[in-house]
Amino acid sequence: MSASASAVETLRLLERVHGHLGWLAAAALLHPAIVLRNPRRRARLSASLATVTATLSGGLGAFIYPDYSRTLRRAIYVASTRHGLLFERKEHLAFAAIALAWAGCALHLTATREQDPSALARARAAHLAFVASAALTTLVAAFGTVIASFRSF
Secondary structure (H helix, E strand, C coil): CCHHHHHHHHHHHHHHHHHHHHHHHHHHHHHHHHHCCCCCCCCHHHHHHHHHHHHHHHHHHHHHHHHHHHHCHHHHHHHCHHHHHHHHHHHHHHHHHHHHHHHHHHHHHHCCCCCCHHHHHHHHHHHHHHHHHHHHHHHHHHHHHHHHHHCCC
């Protein structure tokens, strides 16, 4: 196996890990989105792990992006503008999903059990941030699956 074939195999593996991690992040983000409906509920570990999972998936996507851009981007656009634009939307929605997960996690970790009205507002905002992040992450994972089934490394 040549060096370039080995590099392509490595990229193919990383792409698949990224996709599976993305679906895992979507599932993980559902947990705090559900359990934090009650603003008095604490789920620090769930919120933290879901946020880390989404961040790792996004980080891996950012890591393979230069190779994707160099080898696949043009081919995808030439073969299907719709799929090319879908990937662009996927990138932006993924960034928003990760930002919302971090916002939800920060809000949740700063909310206390006290009767402080601002803590209750932060807890409610954390729930909404996780709901939005879970929804966007699921959409991003679906977009990624469509794109990967169309053209891959």
